[in-house]
Amino acid sequence: xxxxxxxxxxxxxxxxxxxxxxxxxxNTVCSFKYSSLYANCSILSDxxxxxxxxxxxxxxxxxxxxxxxxxxxxxxxxxxxxxxTHLLGACNDLACRNDLQYCYKxxxxxxxxxxxxxxxxxxxxxxxxxxxxxxxxxxxxxxxxFYLAYSRHLRESFPQRMTVVLGMHRSGTSALTGLLGxxxxxxxxxxxxxxxxxxxxxxxxxxxxxxxxRFLDSQKSHWSQLYxxxxxxxxxxxxxDWIDSYWDDMQNVYNTNQHFVLKDPRLCILFEGMIPCLxxxxxQVDFLLILRSPVEVAISLCKAEKISPRDAINLWIGSVFRxxxxxxxxxxxxxxxxxxxxxxxxxLDSLGLAWNQSFNESMLNQARSFLQxxxxxxxVDSVRxxxxxxxxxxxxxxxxxxxxxxxxxxxxxxxxxxxxxxxCQWIELLADR
Amino acid sequence: xxxxxxxxxxxxxxxxxLVGCPSSLTQLPDGPCLIIDAESIQQEKLTSQECxxxxxxxxxFDDLVIINKTVISEFDxxxxxxxxxxxxRFDGPSKLSELSEQFPNLRLIESRKIEGITLSTIFKNQKxxxxxxxxxxxxxxxxxxxxxxxxxxxxxxRCTRISLRGLVTSSRSLESTEAFLGASGFCKSSVDSYVxxxxxxxxxxxxxxxxxxxxxxxxxxxxxxxYPETKEMKDVELIDHWLSRxxxxxxxxxxxxxxxxxxxxxxxxxxxxxxxxxxxYPETKDMAEVxxxxxxxxxxxFRFISKTMNDIIQRKAIQISELTDQDPALQLLQHIFPxxxxxxxxxxxxxxPNRELINHFWxxxxxxxxxxxxxxxxxxxxxxxxxxxxxxxxxxxELEHLLSCANAQLSCMQKLIVGLRDSGVINGQD
Numbered sequence: 001x002x003x004x005x006x007x008x009x010x011x012x013x014x015x016x017x018x019x020x021x022x023x024x025x026x027n028t029v030c031s032f033k034y035s036s037l038y039a040n041c042s043i044l045s046d047x048x049x050x051x052x053x054x055x056x057x058x059x060x061x062x063x064x065x066x067x068x069x070x071x072x073x074x075x076x077x078x079x080x081x082x083x084x085t086h087l088l089g090a091c092n093d094l095a096c097r098n099d100l101q102y103c104y105k106x107x108x109x110x111x112x113x114x115x116x117x118x119x120x121x122x123x124x125x126x127x128x129x130x131x132x133x134x135x136x137x138x139x140x141x142x143x144x145x146f147y148l149a150y151s152r153h154l155r156e157s158f159p160q161r162m163t164v165v166l167g168m169h170r171s172g173t174s175a176l177t178g179l180l181g182x183x184x185x186x187x188x189x190x191x192x193x194x195x196x197x198x199x200x201x202x203x204x205x206x207x208x209x210x211x212x213x214r215f216l217d218s219q220k221s222h223w224s225q226l227y228x229x230x231x232x233x234x235x236x237x238x239x240x241d242w243i244d245s246y247w248d249d250m251q252n253v254y255n256t257n258q259h260f261v262l263k264d265p266r267l268c269i270l271f272e273g274m275i276p277c278l279x280x281x282x283x284q285v286d287f288l289l290i291l292r293s294p295v296e297v298a299i300s301l302c303k304a305e306k307i308s309p310r311d312a313i314n315l316w317i318g319s320v321f322r323x324x325x326x327x328x329x330x331x332x333x334x335x336x337x338x339x340x341x342x343x344x345x346x347x348l349d350s351l352g353l354a355w356n357q358s359f360n361e362s363m364l365n366q367a368r369s370f371l372q373x374x375x376x377x378x379x380v381d382s383v384r385x386x387x388x389x390x391x392x393x394x395x396x397x398x399x400x401x402x403x404x405x406x407x408x409x410x411x412x413x414x415x416x417x418x419x420x421x422x423x424c425q426w427i428e429l430l431a432d433r
Numbered sequence: 434x435x436x437x438x439x440x441x442x443x444x445x446x447x448x449x450x451l452v453g454c455p456s457s458l459t460q461l462p463d464g465p466c467l468i469i470d471a472e473s474i475q476q477e478k479l480t481s482q483e484c485x486x487x488x489x490x491x492x493x494f495d496d497l498v499i500i501n502k503t504v505i506s507e508f509d510x511x512x513x514x515x516x517x518x519x520x521x522r523f524d525g526p527s528k529l530s531e532l533s534e535q536f537p538n539l540r541l542i543e544s545r546k547i548e549g550i551t552l553s554t555i556f557k558n559q560k561x562x563x564x565x566x567x568x569x570x571x572x573x574x575x576x577x578x579x580x581x582x583x584x585x586x587x588x589x590x591r592c593t594r595i596s597l598r599g600l601v602t603s604s605r606s607l608e609s610t611e612a613f614l615g616a617s618g619f620c621k622s623s624v625d626s627y628v629x630x631x632x633x634x635x636x637x638x639x640x641x642x643x644x645x646x647x648x649x650x651x652x653x654x655x656x657x658x659x660y661p662e663t664k665e666m667k668d669v670e671l672i673d674h675w676l677s678r679x680x681x682x683x684x685x686x687x688x689x690x691x692x693x694x695x696x697x698x699x700x701x702x703x704x705x706x707x708x709x710x711x712x713x714y715p716e717t718k719d720m721a722e723v724x725x726x727x728x729x730x731x732x733x734x735f736r737f738i739s740k741t742m743n744d745i746i747q748r749k750a751i752q753i754s755e756l757t758d759q760d761p762a763l764q765l766l767q768h769i770f771p772x773x774x775x776x777x778x779x780x781x782x783x784x785x786p787n788r789e790l791i792n793h794f795w796x797x798x799x800x801x802x803x804x805x806x807x808x809x810x811x812x813x814x815x816x817x818x819x820x821x822x823x824x825x826x827x828x829x830x831e832l833e834h835l836l837s838c839a840n841a842q843l844s845c846m847q848k849l850i851v852g853l854r855d856s857g858v859i860n861g862q863d
Contacts, residue, residue, distance in 0.1 A: 062837055078849050085842055092835050154834060155827030 506549020
């Protein structure tokens with residue numbers, strides 16, 4: 001990476017920091033530490049290390065020590081500690097509920113960090129990211145959300161290990177969650193039961209679904225319209241309240257001392273609000289993404305719910321994009337609905353590998369017998385043609401969704417670029433509409 | 434000076450009614466006579482008896498009415514098995530077997546079926562008796578005397594004398610008859626043991642007083658409402674109109690009911706529980722309350738219905754939501770109900786006023802498993818205290834942790850500044 005690329009990457013990383021994607025910063029630091037591929041990327045490497053050092057989870061450690069940047073005379077311990085003191089002071093005010101002081105101290109932190117970066121020639125073009133007023137607002141909300149988890153963690157009322165199933169509605173999220181349930185992973189105590197639209201049961205918490213729906217109502221929205229939500233929706237006070245209550249509800253309906261599985265298709269977008277909480281030091285989290293052919297989903301969803309085929313496909317695209325992007329910094333596995341129903345053993349093997357866990361034979365048999373391939377009724381081969389005949393105006397949108405489906409089934413290292421390109425095409429289609 | 438009542442009474446007539454024709458016309462009483470007999474008696478033959486006009490010089494045919502081949506029965510058109518015996522005095526519905534023990538020589542001559550009629554129906558058709566002040570004397574000589582008396586119904590009130598002379602019947606039948614007469618306000622005459630007279634002697638003075646009393650009690654306005662065709666009549670005429678009707682007792686009840694209805698209808702409505710009445714009589718579910726009241730009062734057993742309704746009201750548990758603020762039960766509840774605790778158990782009800790909280794608990798909360806018993810409230814409060822302590826402890830820990838982070842940071846900063854100052858990198862004024 002040349003210097004310009006590194007600076008651009010640093011600016012992206014700075015944005016990740018402001019948005020509370022601490023885990024992504026940590027992953028970047030690790031990738032430099034353990035991979036020789038980035039040997040000549042000292043700007044990005046040091047910057048990632050700097051941001052990691054100044055992440056709230058690190059700052060709030062009693063024995064916090066700033067990283068040493070021996071090559072950079074500007075990043076002295078004194079300067080780093082000076083910045084950290086502002087951030088720590090802001091956290092103290094947050095804990096003491098002095099909101100105004102919190103905001104001012106956070107502004108001081110952003111100013112001091114911006115100034116610090118400007119003193120180093122390599123970071124000169126990055127410092128401005130922290131001096132923007134919206135940066136401070138964004139960081140303020142990220143730290144607030146983080147602190148929701150941190151304070152719970154201190155009083156031992158925060159989950160320890162969680163698997164999050166993300167997938168579009170009607171993609172087999174319930175079947176996959178049910179499979180995990182049969183493997184002994186804990187589920188909610190108030191699970192939604194089976195209905196004629198979901199014969200295996202939803203495996204979702206009634207109170208969490210209700211909480212999400214109430215939040216959507218308060219935002220004058222509906223789960224079918226979530227794909228319209230911008231990526232910064234979680235920066236509002238209402239969102240903070242909802243995230244706070246969601247963790248409370250989660251604590252009530254799950255046995256959070258055990259490994260549990262959280263599932264709700266709305267979370268493909270709504271779980272973005274939880275990202276600042278998801279750091280290794282607080283919680284061990286992994287994601288399971290499940291994909292199903294968009295035309296199958298659209299037909300099945302329109303049959304089960306009163307939404308238009310266009311909304312169904314757009315929601316499919318939005319959910320898949322956001323779920324993929326959100327889960328990228330974390331341990332994750334991607335499965336397809338077809339795979340789940342036809343070769344569940346491959347999924348069970350992947351899970352065993354991901355969790356470094358071996359399941360006993362009776363559990364595996366129980367899990368396998370839970371799945372019923374006969375429930376796979378809407379199959380792409382038999383319905384695609386008739387769907388397009390009925391909705392010819394959706395041909396381009398469906399084609400894009402199918403490309404996304406193909407690319408995301410087996411994500412490669414180029415998933416970021418592919419995703420950006422496909423996302424751009426989608427926005428064009430949405431804009432043309 | 435003779436008033437209208439007395440004048441009217443003076444002109445009223447008395448008729449003799451004979452059930453069973455006497456063998457001799459000399460046995461007929463004075464005045465107009467009505468003869469009912471099972472056999473066929475021709476009026477011409479009867480009046481042609483040489484002694485008839487010698488005995489009744491002033492009587493005309495119009496004063497003598499004979500109803501042939503007719504016997505008195507419990508109800509009209511009843512078919513009676515009529516037995517004719519060797520002694521005509523026994524003729525009647527009694528079987529030989531009922532009489533033979535007491536009268537062993539009696540022989541049955543003939544049995545036949547005759548259609549019966551009630552005395553009440555016969556009286557209704559007598560012109561003389563259409564005058565409400567007219568009266569009659571009843572001479573029973575044939576058939577079952579008890580059936581004859583019972584079939585006269587309300588007409589017995591106008592009977593001035595009942596004679597059982599010439600009637601022979603079983604001693605059991607006679608006992609029943611006498612018991613009935615006693616119960617109907619008749620007593621045996623002190624001079625003639627076959628004759629029964631009303632216990633209250635109907636002197637003109639008595640009648641006059643009774644009439645005055647009736648006039649005072651009679652509600653002419655309501656009577657005119659009941660019978661619009663009488664609206665032009667005077668009050669005295671109205672009483673005659675009323676008493677001339679055989680169903681005068683029913684009319685009196687109707688008047689009473691109307692008086693009751695009109696005088697206290699609003700009061701009744703206030704007390705009347707329409708909902709319970711509708712439950713008792715589902716066919717009235719669409720009626721208005723006023724209509725329900727009429728429906729209730731029109732029922733002959735309205736008093737019993739009222740009692741039934743009261744029983745239901747007393748048995749019916751009052752819902753908490755129906756209690757008024759003044760109700761002691763509600764006041765007690767307001768004192769002892771743990772409102773704050775219930776709100777803490779159901780945060781979604783936090784905006785409910787106290788009264789609605791009580792209703793909610795009664796209708797929903799208790800069925801949803803919320804236990805507000807004293808012991809449970811105490812447990813919850815204890816738990817709450819304990820959780821408050823835990824919460825505060827963890828909060829203190831949190832702040833202590835932050836404080837120690839800040840202290841550590843400050844300490845490091847101080848050491849750093851001192852080190853830099855000592856090494857001359859910065860001076861004391863920086």
